[in-house]
Every structure is written in structure tokens, then in C-alpha cells.
Amino acid sequence: MTTNQSWQQRKQQVIARGMGNLSPIYVEKAENAYVWDIEGRRYIDFASGIAVNNTGHSHPRIVNAVKAQLDRFSHTCAMVTPYPSFVELAEQLTERVPGETANKAMFVTTGAEAVENAIKVARAHTGRSGVIAFKGGFHGRTNMTMGLTGKVAPYKAGFGPFPNEIYHVPYPNAYHGISVEESLKGITDLFAADIEPTRVAAIIFEPVQGEGGFYQAPPAFAQALRQLCDQHGIVLIADEIQTGFARTGKLFASEYLGIEPDLITMAKGIAGGFPLSALVGKAEIMDAAAPGGLGGTYAGSPLACVAALEVLKIIDEEQLCDKALAIGEVMSKRLQDMQQRFADIGDIRVLGAMVAMELVVPGAGNKPNPELTKALVEAANQAGVILLSCGVRGNVIRFLPALTTDLSTINEGLDVVERCLAELVANA
Incomplete structure (x- = not known):
């Protein structure tokens, strides 16, 4: 045995x-x-x-959907010969994210890839390079996303150097005495000492910090970020990789905050265990990347897309x-x-x-x-x-x-x- x-x-x-x-x-x-x-x-x-x-x-509904897809085909690469579920899932997600703005989507495979592409899209749209993230945040294990992550051990220790022009500020945390005002002051101080706002492409935050300890963003903080980004032409990215797909009691945790993010990263619960991630955001911003600039060999796997479509039905019907x-x-x-x-x-x-x-x-x-x-x-x-x-x-x-x-x-x-x-x- x-x-x-x-x-x-x-x-x-x-x-x-x-x-x-x-x-x-x-x-x-x-x-x-x-x-x-x-x-x-x-x-x-x-x-x-x-x-x-x-x-x-x-x-069982996800298992049956994937089995049926497997009987048809398992892979063609959506960047070569796409398939209906690839489009249907994008239609569903662009309709379901918070806000009224017209949206577009792209698919990759992992949460880190979704974040990487969010930064690529934000830089392409703004023509800027700087990115602001938050202490305690977690965004992935690739070189860029390790740079964004605000926790050294075990994710960053021994793996540097990381990309430049990434800046970390405190995340509001009432239990540990960090107020909304203190967090926002961190951004103001950055603008005064390290990088002018006209060089910042994006601010990325988690509506609830995941690996950092499940600390929730206060609505006043998120709304101040939205106002700040609007003022300076900065792209606001909500990392909903751990908070998405009904985990918090809403499809996306951003719905609690009274804001419309410019871009939302998604993964984890999106496809019931099949490798899939997505970046969904305002169409004008998402279209900044040139054809061929986004994607990947396994991006939007047909098995994962049919699983994700079934996940959305299950969330609704159950x-x-x-x-x-x-x-x-x-x-x-x-x-x-x-x-x-x-x-x-x-x-x-x-x-x-x-x-x-x-x-x-x-x-x-x-x-x-x-x-x-x-x-x-x-x-x-x-x-x-x-x-x-x-x-x-x-x-x-x-x-x-x-x-x-x-x-x-x-x-x-x-x-x-x-x-x-x-x-x-x-x-x-």
C-alpha cells in the first residue's frame, strides 16, 4: 500500500x-x-x-461540459482558429463587470499573466511606465508580478532584481493603525519625491488583499483612488483574482466599493479548476495594444472556456x-x-x-x-x-x-x- x-x-x-x-x-x-x-x-x-x-x-455540470468539449476538440489556439465559447465567455464577462462603460476582454492562463497583461495594456494606453502598488499586496510569481507584490518572504526573497518604476505605498488597515488618509498620503508623497503623476501608467490594488491577510479596502479609499486616477489620467486596475466569482457575496468585490475600475484581472474561481484567466476592461483602454501584442498559445483554452461558461450559470442558478x-x-x-x-x-x-x-x-x-x-x-x-x-x-x-x-x-x-x-x- x-x-x-x-x-x-x-x-x-x-x-x-x-x-x-x-x-x-x-x-x-x-x-x-x-x-x-x-x-x-x-x-x-x-x-x-x-x-x-x-x-x-x-x-457535475462542469465535468459534463468539459467532457463534451473534449469529445469535439481540446486545442486549436484561439489566436489561430478561435471557437464560439471563446467569444461567448468574453460577452458574458464584459456584461457582468461593474459599471456601464463598453468593455472588452482577453484571456490567458494564469493570474500572473492577467496582471502582466494589465500592466502592458495600461502602459500602451497611457504611453507611461510607472506603476503604483500596495504593501501587503500579492499579484503573482513572475518577475513583473513579484515586483508588484508587496510581501518579500517567500515570494520575492532571492529572486531580484525586479523591474524598475514600481512603487509601493501603505494599504489602509484599521486593525494595524493605517488610515485611509495615511495610505493616500503615501501616494501624494510619491508624487512629490519619486515620480510625477504624468509618468504613472497604473495603480493596481486588491479590493480585499489575499495573501496579505484578507484586509478589505474601505469604499472611501477606493473612491479616492478612482478620483485620483481620473485627475491624472492613470489606469485603475482592480486585481480580483482571489475575490472574484461570487467569493465575497457579489460576483466581483469591486461592487462593494462604488467604483468602476478601468481594468479587472480575473482567474482562480473563473473556470472551476481549469487553467484560465482574464483581463476585462474599458474598450478604449483594452484596444491600446496592437494586434498580436496580447495572447498566448494556451490562452482561452476551449476546455477552460466551456467550464467558465458553466461556472457563471451555476453561480446564477444555484x-x-x-x-x-x-x-x-x-x-x-x-x-x-x-x-x-x-x-x-x-x-x-x-x-x-x-x-x-x-x-x-x-x-x-x-x-x-x-x-x-x-x-x-x-x-x-x-x-x-x-x-x-x-x-x-x-x-x-x-x-x-x-x-x-x-x-x-x-x-x-x-x-x-x-x-x-x-x-x-x-x-x-
């Missing part, structure tokens, strides 16, 4: 050390909110492939935005109850089914406790619940259950988390 540990040993012999894995859980099958490993153990999945499987693992809000309500109440019990829980942040619990050292303000965070992830995994951590300080537990998860399973998983946390605190 093969075991998780035997496969982990084999993996360590042939996979680069930098491509680590959270836990030695080797998956045999997965369905909706559950994963089974090769030893037959069942896990409640509170990670969903890092917010990819918003529609659950192996949703009311996943409402289900995300219901999951968030249950998680919020349970975590608040835990916070009353454990002084180690410093803050709880909830927007739909994008939920965070920040762990701190009791009695030490909001001093981070990354050791407890790591131990809780490991303990929960061993007890049958797949958890993820995040945060610049490594002390945030993030919950990303499939939006198709029933509430009894949510509570079952939280029972395990609470029990593991109680044991760790008692033995500390």
Missing part, C-alpha cells in the same frame, strides 16, 4: 524544494466540499484550491452569491464566539465566504503569533480539515470553503478548528 508519506518522500526527490506543499495529503478524489486522500481519509476542504473551486470540486453570504454569517458568528473564548484571536474579517482569523499573542496588543498559526494549520489538517494561512506577518488563518458547501459541513469543520485551537492553547 502506498502512503501519503511515501509519496511525499518521492516528491522531495524530484520536485524543486521551492515548490513546497502545505501538508503531505495526496489526493485520490474530491467532490464538492470534500477531499479523500490515497489512504482513504476524508477531509473538509476550507481551502478550495486557494479559492479556485468556488463551485466545489468536480461539479444562487452562489447568496450562499457565500450565508456561509459568511455562520462563520462570523462561530469565530466571534471563539474570540470570546480565546484571547489568541485578535481580529476576525468577513466578506461573504472570504473569511480571516488573525492570531496574536494574548495581552501583547496585536503582536502576531505565526507559531500558533502554523501549528493550527497542521493540527487541523491532521484532524481532517484543510486550512490555509496568509498574511505579511504569517499569523492569519484564511477560510475559503466552496460556495456549494452546506452549512452543516461548515459547522463540522469549525468544530474541528475550535477543538484544535483549544488543545494548542492549553498545551502552550
